[in-house]
Amino acid sequence: MFGFSGARQWVYPMAQPGRFQRWHTISSVALHLILFVTPWITVAGNPALRIDLPGRRVFVLGGIYTARDSILLLLILLFLAFALFFFTSLWGRIWCGYACPQTVFLESWIRPIEKWIEGDRGARMRRDKGGISLDYAWRKAAKWSLFALAAFVIAMAFIAFFAGARELWTGRAGVASYTLVGIITVALFWDFAWFREQFCNYLCPYARFQGALTDEESLLIAYDRARGEPRGGPLAKTDGRCVECNKCVAVCPQGIDIRNGFQLECIACGHCIDACTDVMGKLGHPTLVRYSTIAADEGRKVRRLRPRTVVYGGLLGGIAATWIALVAGHVPFEATVNRMPGSLFTIDTDGAVRNTFLLRIENKSAGDGQVPFHVHVTGLPGAQVICDDIRLASTEDRIVPLVVRVPRALATDRTIPIQVHVTSPTDSLVLGTTFKSGGELHDERQPERETD
Missing domain, CATH: 2.60.40.10 (Immunoglobulins)
Structure with a gap:
């Protein structure tokens, strides 16, 4: 993120175990299995999933689809798009927090590497403020080397869906495939080493158009202002439950303060909920930060079935039924x-x-x-x-x-x-x-x- 001066302000998120962190782990494992295992699976001698651009063919679960079957591929893309609309209308930015590759790679690869080499949040902040030293230099070099390795492995896994995993890892793929691996590796390394949360804030269009997909009954992360304010807690002799520990800010990968209200930068990852649950639990109170809706906070009933979700759900069902009918009549x-x-x-x-x-x-x-x-x-x-x-x-x-x-x-x-x-x-x-x-x-x- 950037400060008012325009200079880069580094975010040092603190690791926070908890209920939603466990959900992150489950989601990450499932998505990594899809990314790294699927290109190696064959069905009846054909790849389980592969997009052969030079041959203008797509392999799906052993079946082969060509340009004549482009309507099937179009329906898949439409289904994924409307699925994103549907789930966003119900659960807000669940994609950003639990399934987006940017979030998954940062949480599963980059932050653990950073913590392993440079230490926790406090140690990283002190070392960066202390200036360049031998300790600073070797840790940065080691960290960036592992970032580059991670970027290369991820790039190879991605291109394997186009060139074939066995061909790619044994050097039998074409020059174009390895050129793309190099380009993606450089882009990912730049993202891991420097860009990070700025991708969500400035490049990703999803944060911008989510306003057209959500309403007052869509799920988002909210701060219970009625219970939390005025801040300070018992030690400050205030009525608010918030003890101003700022742990919700320390764990946020976007570097925002959820107590300031809903913000465009929030990716609904739930780290602040785990942090507040931990602190409030020790004080014998329920968390002040939770998944909620604007309607619920205003005391209104939340409807799961409403025009927006019915339209998106109906379109999803229609697209799925059409796709199934076409696949059933597909000539091999x-x-x-x-x-x-x-x-x-x-x-x-x-x-x-x-x-x-x-x-x-x-x-x-x-x-x-x-x-x-x-x-x-x-x-x-x-x-x-x-x-x-x-x-x-x-x-x-x-x-x-x-x-x-x-x-x-x-x-x-x-x-x-x-x-x-x-x-x-x-x-x-x-x-x-x-x-x-x-x-x-x-x-x-x-x-x-x-x-x-």
């Missing part, structure tokens, strides 16, 4: 048919009309074996289909010539709509195209032959 292969370039139609020596197409099939199913594909044509009675035997392994694609022949007498129209059926053992696709024959020219000559 992709096929396209195009006319052979430079070839409209050909008249064979026996008088039959021949059209040549290029058929492309990509197997998007999971599994180790090869999947057979069969091709037949409808819409053109008497047609003969000539196509190579097609067997494809998972993620394999092939382009094969497809020849459709029909006796001249049956090709009465110049352009005939036909359907190419591509069938696997479990699914089928129907591709529309046209058969060119020059049939109208043939019909114009036919009456003359009949007159003779």
